[in-house]
Amino acid sequence: MTAEIRASETRALRSVARPRVTLWDLRPGLLLAIGYLVLLAVAFVAPDLLAPGDPLAVDPQRSFQPPGGEHLLGTDDSGRDVYTRIVHGARLSLLTGLAATAIATTGGTVVGLIAGLGHRVLEGVIMRLLDITLAVPELLLALVVITLLGGGTSNAIWALGVGGIPYYARMVRAQVHLARRSTYVEAATTLGLTRLTIILRHVLPNSIRPLVVLATIGVGSMIGAGASLSFLGLGAEPPSPEWGAALSIGRNFIANAPWLVIVPAAALTLTVVSITVVGRELRRRSEGRTGR
Amino acid sequence: MRLLKRIGFRLLVGIGVLWGAATLAFAALHLTAGDPALAILGGPDARPTQEVLEQVRREYGLDDPVIVQYLHYLGRVATGDLGQSYVLRVPVLDAIGEQIWSTAQLALIAATTAILLALTIALLTARRRPWLRSLVSGVEVVLAATPTFVIGFALLIVFSFTLRLFPIGGNSGPSSVVLPALTLALSVVGTLSQVLRNELEEVLEQPFILTARTRGMRDASVRVLHALRHAVIPTVTMSGFLVAALLGGSVITETLFARQGLGTLLLNAVYAKDVPVVLGVVILSAGVYVVINLAVDIAYSLIDPRVVTA
DSSP: OHHHHHHHHHHHHHHHHOOSOOGGGSOHHHHHHHHHHHHHHHHHHOHHHHOOSOTTOOOGGGTTOOTTSSSTTOBOTTOOBHHHHHHHHHHHHHHHHHHHHHHHHHHHHHHHHHHHHSOHHHHHHHHHHHHHHHTSOHHHHHHHHHHHHOOSHHHHHHHHHHHHHHHHHHHHHHHHHHHHTSHHHHHHHHTTOOHHHHIIIIIHHHHHHHHHHHHHHHHHHHHHHHHHHHHTTSSSOTTSOOHHHHHHHHGGGTTTOTHHHHHHHHHHHHHHHHHHHHHHHHHHHHTTOOOO | OHHHHHHHHHHHHHHHHHHHHHHHHHHHHHHTSOOHHHHHTTSGGGOOOHHHHHHHHHHTTTTSOHHHHHHHHHHHHHTTOOOBOTTTOSBHHHHHHHHHHHHHHHHHHHHHHHHHHHHHHHHHHTTOOHHHHHHHHHHHHHHHHSOHHHHHHHHIIIIIIISOOSOSSOSOSTHHHHHHHHHHHHHHHHHHHHHHHHHHHHHTTSHHHHHHHHTTOOHHHIIIIIIHHHHHHHHGGGHHHHHHHHHHHHHHHHHHTTOOSHHHHHHHHHHTTOHHHHHHHHHHHHHHHHHHHHHHHHHHHHHOTHHHHO
C-alpha cells in the first residue's frame, strides 16, 4: 500500500518537475513506430529518394526472383521489383486512409454539431438515423456505397469516408453536450457573446479536440480498410502498386512466391500498427497520463 | 413487469431501426441505381425494346407513384420478401437462406473461440507482473490493428502451405472451417481482451475482492468466482462490436478462403451491381444487430437487476 502511494507520489512529482517530454520517456516500441512513420513520410513525399526505379517497369525475363539477390525484396509475376512497388505504393495507401478519415471527420463534425446544437426534434431524428447506420457494419456500408457508385480508388475513399461518419458524429455530439454544460460557455454567455461566437470560439474547438487524437488512430484503420477493399477488387486496381491491390495479385502465387504476399502485408501491418501505437500515445498524453 | 416494459420498449426501438434501414434501402434503390427496369432486364447491355421495358415496369409496379411503391416495399419487407435478385433470378431471401448457415456457423465458432481466448488472457494477465502485461497488451494492439486478411494470410502461409495441417479453402468438412474461424476470432480477440482486462483490473481493486481474499480464498478462485462475473457485465456491450466485426470480417475471410457464404454472396452482388441482394444483406445484418441487442439487454437485466430498477 505505502509502496503504491510512494510510486504515485514520484509519478506526480515527476510530471510536475519535468513536464517536457524527454527521450527517456519514449519507449522502444514507440520509437520504432515513429521511425517507421518517418520512413513512410519520405516514401509519401518523395518515393524516388528511397526507390529510384519505375514501379510499373516490366521485365518478364526476371519474374519470380526470390528476395535477397539483385532485387532486394524479389520480383513479381511480371518481373517488377517488389521493393520499388512497395515504396511507391505507400503514397496511394496513405492517401486513401488520410482522405477517407478527412471525409469521415468533416462529415462527422458537421452532423455532430447540427445534432448537438440543433432543435431537440432534429437531434432526435439525426441520432435515430445514426443508430440505424450503427446497426450495419462499416464495411457493409462501404460496400453499399460502392454498389451504387461503382469501384475505383476515389469511390472507395468516399465509401470508407461516408461509412465512418456515424462514429465521429456521435462523438462530436457527446462533446458538444459536454461543452454546452461547461462553465466556460456559461461565462461566455454571461459576458454577452453572441451564440455564433460562442459556438465557433468555444464549443467547436473543445468538441473536436478529442476527435483529432482519435482520428489519428482512425487513419490507421482506414488504411487497413482501404487495402481490404482493393484486395476485394473494389479499390485501386492492379497493376497499381497500392498494397491491397498488390496483395490481391500476390495471393495467386502464395504457394510458390510467398514474398509477394508477405512483403505488402508486412508493409501494411507495420503502417497500421505504427499509426495505432503513436495514436494511443497521443491519446494517453492528451488525457493527462504520461508514461506507464 | 418492469422487465417486460423494458423489453417492449426495446422491441419498438428495434422495429424503428429496421424500418429506417428499409427506408434507406428503398431510397438507395430508387434514387441512385439508375433505371430499375433496365437493371432487372440485365443492365444497359441487354438493349431491351421499349415494349419490354414498359411491360417490366408494369409487372414490378414501377409506374406507381413513389409513395405507393414505398408502401408496397415496406409491406413486402415486413412479410419477409426482400425482392428478386437481378442476377441470380431468385428471391433475395432464398439466395440469403442458402448461404446463411455457412456464415452463421463460421461466425459462431469464431465468436466462441474469441470469447474463450479473451477470457483466458484477461484472467491470466490482469494485475500481474508489468512485463507480462505490457507484452500481452503489445500483442493485443498489434492483433487489433492488423487487417483481417493479413491475419488470414499469415495463418494460410503457416498452417496450410508450410505445415500442411489444414486445407487452403473451401467448404468441405470440419477441417476447412478451422483457419477461417481462427482468422475471424484473432481479428476481434485483441480488442475484446483489452476491454475485458481493464474491467477485471478495476474489479480486482474493489473491497469485496479484498474480503474474499481475507477469507483465505485462493487467487484463482477469487478471479473466476468473484471478479469475472462483475467484469463481464460491461463487456456484454461489446457484443455490438463483435457482431459488426464478424459480419464485416466474414466478407474478407470467405473471399480469402474461397468459402461459400453470405460474404461471398454479398461481394458477388456488389461486383454485379445486384442492388436488391446487397440491400437484403444489409437489412438482414441490421436485423441481426437488433435481435442481438435485444438479447443482450435481457441478459443484462437478468445478470444485473440494478439496470431495470434504475
